[in-house]
Amino acid sequence: MSAAPRYLALSGGVGGAKLASGLAQVLPTGALIVAVNTGDDFRHLGLTICPDLDTVLYTLAGLANREQGWGREGESWQVLDELGRLGGDTWFRLGDRDLALHLLRSQLLGQGLTLSQAITEMANRLSIHTEVAPLSDDPVRTLVETDQGLLEFQDYFVRRHCAPAVKALHFDGAAQAVLAPAIRRALDDPALAGVILCPSNPYLSIAPMLAVPELRQRLRQLQVPVIAVSPIVGGEAIKGPTAKIMRELGLQPSAVAISELYGDFLDLTVVDIQDAALATGDHFAVAPIVMKTIEDRVDLARRCLALVGHKH
């Protein structure tokens, strides 16, 4: 009797979190670990903020604001309104309930927990039964080289609304970062049945993860299927600046270009039915990948698992 199959999902924020929540609903407890980008983590107003991890936690807990793609549903803004009246920094929109999570993380980190341990504890408190792990307990920080200079990630992404043209991306600390223990355990697990790259921004969300040498190398060596769901549909990103960044970097935004980014380790790219014409050869599969409803997430999760099984 072999152990029940386990799956590793790599995720950034919104799109990735949606597929992760679909996988969490489809798979039995204990069968999924979601490894989340930490390149956009930052210190702000004395707090450690982990936007992608928080989006994944809120999405898995069913608390995410589905309209805006970040933060919580039913949020209030008492603190930020007052901070604004006091002339403080309000460009990063911290809702009251969201702030409570940041304060909880500060408390846990202040007690000496690693980021991994803090996230596990936060997931427990949010009644999440899926294992969620940060990329690393070491800091990895995305820096965006633009026509307006070298910018910290949130400065580029939130304060400047991704307006500056991207010339290059740097992932400070990635070369020295050690993978989070839970990710390493998942990659070592003989029950690992496949890896799924969720439809997150390949430059801003997946690249910081792959910049940790150990992760990319382990993915190359894996004997189980590694598949990616394209974040590009019909030449445009479903959400966010992926297509804009690709054009700024001189690339044609398409699911094919995405598959090339991961060429050294990827077995299969899942493209949308709109892009069926691009799916030439057995390195592509076609599925409806735009997730508008909870059912869409579950459906795409089932298809991904079937594709992993198929390649198995």
Add this chain to the structure above:
Amino acid sequence: MSAAPRYLALSGGVGGAKLASGLAQVLPTGALIVAVNTGDDFRHLGLTICPDLDTVLYTLAGLANREQGWGREGESWQVLDELGRLGGDTWFRLGDRDLALHLLRSQLLGQGLTLSQAITEMANRLSIHTEVAPLSDDPVRTLVETDQGLLEFQDYFVRRHCAPAVKALHFDGAAQAVLAPAIRRALDDPALAGVILCPSNPYLSIAPMLAVPELRQRLRQLQVPVIAVSPIVGGEAIKGPTAKIMRELGLQPSAVAISELYGDFLDLTVVDIQDAALATGDHFAVAPIVMKTIEDRVDLARRCLALVGHKH
């Protein structure tokens, strides 16, 4: 022509802040500097919190909650309620508007401002025209030696509601601390006309300030009157644990005992009309010192200034 007289007030939280606000109303702009205890400052949930400074700022800005003696009027509790649901630390009651001030301070300190500079900036943003200075830009931390062990100040004061019996007080860092530049300037100012110790807890609020050797020494050497308003009326503290602590330390709670604490530099102790019988000799003055209304604060401020003038 001599410069307009200037006054230095030493204050802790509630009672001290009330007299400071009375002085601020009576004196012309630029004539008052309020030096505030920082011994109860602490790091909590990633934020730097300065309870006495904040109470003084809120009181001077007319924003203080007059019922509870800490925090702001018209406060909301969205963040703390959620933090409680998440199982986080809620024993220190951080309201939403109050949190905004702590986040602003974190932002300012994160920009490299000293605590003095941050407090000046915060006072400006709160439209306060009185100079407010922390005791020091170096950390001074009150530790309470009790029958339940050595406790951090807020652990003793807020979490344990001052229940443990006090054996001794320690002011970590005080011996090495340098007075805030504004306090030093005030003490050097030839226009300094007097120093007023506000009716704050002598052990928890005034003692940490006097534990900075430079301050006590300068007060001893001053050629201008130094007066104290007793925080004890009729053998009990107007508010807070002063009398309880005095009994635990084997002292009789009275305005006379207070005056003895400051004997090496004090010219005059102002006691309440209830304690007129204690006011023997010219080192005592009698005044109604219980401040219930704004008018009471202004009246006591006027009396203090007159007494300083009288001794001048």
